[in-house]
Amino acid sequence: MFETVRRRAKEASGGAAFMICGGLHRAILTLIALCALSLIIFVAHSALHWPHRTHDDAMSSVTMIERGGEHDNPRRSTTRSLLEMPFSESSPQALSTSSNVYPYxxxxxxxxxxxxxxxxxxxxxxxxxxxxxxxxxxxxxxxxxxxxxxxxxxxxxxxxxxxxxxxxxxxxxxxxxxxxxxxxxxxxxxxxxxxxxxxxxxxxxxxxxxxxxSMAVSNYHYHAHIPTPEPWVKDQDPCDIQYHEGKITDSFADMVLPTLSKTKYESLNLNFGGQFMSRDDFDAIREDCLSLYQTGGFLKNATFLDHLMNYDPPEGLRLATAELMIQGFNNGGDVLRMANNIIKxxxxxxxxxxxxxxxxxxxxxxxxxxxxxxxxxxxxxxxxxxxxxxxxxxxxxxxxxxxxxxxxxxxxxxxxxxxxxxxxxxxxxxxxSDNDQLIEYLRQxxxxxxxxxxxxxxxxxxxxxxxxxxxx
Known part of the structure; x- marks a missing residue:
């Protein structure tokens, strides 16, 4: 009887052990299968998304810059496969980055x-x-x-x-x-x-x-009132054409005319059939300025602002426009400066x-x-x-x-x-109300x-x- 019990117990324990081992074996196989599947997914994902280093780093950088990839998530690829799905415009990755890499x-x-x-x-x-x-x-x-x-x-x-x-x-x-x-x-x-x-x-x-x-007329209206928005209008000599900059003491004409005295500008497809601006043109504007500024009477020692306040619009406009074109110091000359800079x-x-x-x-x-x-x-x-x-x-x-x-x-x-x-x-x-009239006055x-x-x-x-x- 005891022998039978021991035999059955031994068989039972052996069966349990077999069942346990078998369960472990199946669990291990399942784990291996899952790992293998994960590896396959990882490899497939990498084929699509991992940087393809088929060129050197410099070429990869150029590709990144050309495609604007600097603005993506820093952990993303520096190149993008044709198979990669594009970002959604609402994607946070597309609109944020850990550092600013704007390339200009x-x-x-x-x-x-x-x-x-x-x-x-x-x-x-x-x-x-x-x-x-x-x-x-x-x-x-x-x-x-x-x-x-x-x-x-x-x-x-x-x-x-x-x-x-x-x-x-x-x-x-x-x-x-x-x-x-x-x-x-x-x-x-x-x-x-x-x-x-x-x-x-x-x-x-x-x-x-x-x-x-419109720049000249706006400039005139802007300055011809009290209180003046720009204190320098009280001190500016609108007819001063000297270019005061460091050791440079040439006239403002010497600065702008090398660029503005051409007859044509092929880069902008412009041909004027004559000089864009000559020294005679520059000098004529200065002469007109001198004919209006501190010429006598109660304006003999008056400021630029006083002149603008006391002249009627045609004369005040001419004086303000002269300052905006030929004045070579401080705040003058911006019309010719703008023209020069467009070309340069x-x-x-x-x-x-x-x-x-x-x-x-x-x-x-x-x-x-x-x-x-x-x-x-x-x-x-x-x-x-x-x-x-x-x-x-x-x-x-x-x-x-x-x-x-x-x-x-x-x-x-x-x-x-x-x-x-x-x-x-x-x-x-x-x-x-008089903008159009003053613009037409300048045109004529x-x-x-x-x-x-x-x-x-x-x-x-x-x-x-x-x-x-x-x-x-």
């Missing part, structure tokens, strides 16, 4: 009465509304790291290049670009060479310009496009010419065009840019609202009309040429 440096250029406040607003909207994908302020935290019209003593050309950094945006008001196209290209693309990032794609320039006739920027861009050395670096000079007149007429559309230009390489949805453009329009409407206590008195938005004037009309053609050509030249 951006500079906004404006002049007196072409959008000083506008350029400051545009910087704010890009930096604050697109912090993960757009440019940021420079490390100085200053929108305008270089003073207006202030340049080295040895070369009358902008210093802004030393402040341009990959991934940043800044402004300069009324820069003097009185240098050769080669020098300007060197300043813009190599000025910040030591700090240039590996992903640097070059420079984007937003050039805020304006029709010279285009010449520098052509130099770059013809340079094999720059082509190999995949760096460019993109120029977007924008009109303040368009901004006044269509602020939402103009703001959207600006965002499209600056953010064309960034993974941000069009609807997002449209929303921000509409937000800008609301901000602009508030700024021009005369009932708003925060309205800035130098925002150009209202059309004075034998001293100012011909030169301003040629500058008008130049501005229009630049607006056509420079809207979306993204291949530069």
């Amino acid at each position: 440096s951006v500079i906004i250029i404006s002049y007196h009465k072409t959008g000083h406040d506008l350029q400051m607003d545009l910087v704010d909207y890009v930096v604050n509304e697109f912090p993960d994908v757009g440019p940021r302020l420079t490390e100085f935290g200053n929108k305008s790291p270089k003073k207006r019209r202030r340049h080295p003593a040895n070369i009358p050309c902008t210093r802004i290049g030393s402040s341009l950094r990959t991934g940043t945006i800044s402004v300069q008001h009324a820069p003097d670009l009185f240098c050769t196209p080669d020098e300007l290209l060197e300043i813009l693309l190599e000025g910040g060479k030591k700090e240039r990032a590996i992903n640097d794609r070059g420079v984007k320039v937003i050039h805020l310009v304006r029709n010279p006739f 920027l285009k010449q520098a861009q052509i130099k770059l496009n013809n340079s094999l050395a720059y082509q190999r670096t995949n760096r460019g000079l993109q120029i977007y010419t924008m009109s303040l007149d368009d901004f006044i007429a269509q602020p939402t559309v103009s703001a959207l065009n600006f965002f499209n230009f600056v953010l064309d390489s960034s993974p941000v949805s069009q609807s997002r840019k449209e929303d921000v453009a509409y937000k800008y329009w609301q901000h602009y409407a508030d700024k021009i609202d005369s009932s708003n206590p925060n309205t800035r008195n130098h925002i150009t938005h209202k059309k004075s 004037d034998t001293v100012f009309g011909p030169t301003l009309s040629r500058i008008e053609l130049l501005v229009e050509a630049a607006l056509r040429e420079g809207q979306y030249n993204l291949e530069a």
Whole structure:
């Protein structure tokens, strides 16, 4: 009996042991199968998503830059397979990153009465509304790291290049670009060479310009009232044509005429059949200025502001326009400065496009010419065009840019609202009742009309040429 019990117990224990071992065996096989399946999935996923290092790292970087991949999640591939599903526009990965890798440096250029406040607003909207994908302020935290019209003593050309950094945006008001196209290209693309990032794609320039006739009339209306919005109007000599910059003491004519005295500008498809502007044209404007300024009577020792306040609009307009064209110091000369800079920027861009050395670096000079007149007429559309230009390489949805453009329009409407206590008195938005009459007066004037009309053609050509030249 006891023997039978022991035998059955032994058989039972052996069966249990067999069952346990068998269960473990099946569990192990199942685990192995799961691991194998996971490995297959991992390999298949890697084939689609892992970086394909079929070229060297430099080529991979170029591919990444060309496709805008810097703005994706940093752990994503630097190249994208044709089989990879594109990002959804609403994907958080497409709109955020742990670091800003915007591949350009951006500079906004404006002049007196072409959008000083506008350029400051545009910087704010890009930096604050697109912090993960757009440019940021420079490390100085200053929108305008270089003073207006202030340049080295040895070369009358902008210093802004030393402040341009990959991934940043800044402004300069009324820069003097009185240098050769080669020098300007060197300043813009190599000025910040030591700090240039590996992903640097070059420079984007937003050039805020304006029709010279509306610019001149706006300038006159802006300054001809008390209290003056600009204290310098009390001290400015509107007829002073000396270019006071460091050791340079030439006249302002010597600065602008080397560029503006041509008969044609092939890069902008313009042929004037004669000089764009001659020294005689310049001197005639100065003579007209001298005939109006401190010539006698109660205005003999009067300030520029006194003249604007006491002259009737035709004479006051001529005096203010002379200052805006030929005055060589402080705040004058911006009409001719704007014309000069339109041509110089285009010449520098052509130099770059013809340079094999720059082509190999995949760096460019993109120029977007924008009109303040368009901004006044269509602020939402103009703001959207600006965002499209600056953010064309960034993974941000069009609807997002449209929303921000509409937000800008609301901000602009508030700024021009005369009932708003925060309205800035130098925002150009209202059309004075005599604007058209004064513009026509300037057109017909034998001293100012011909030169301003040629500058008008130049501005229009630049607006056509420079809207979306993204291949530069």
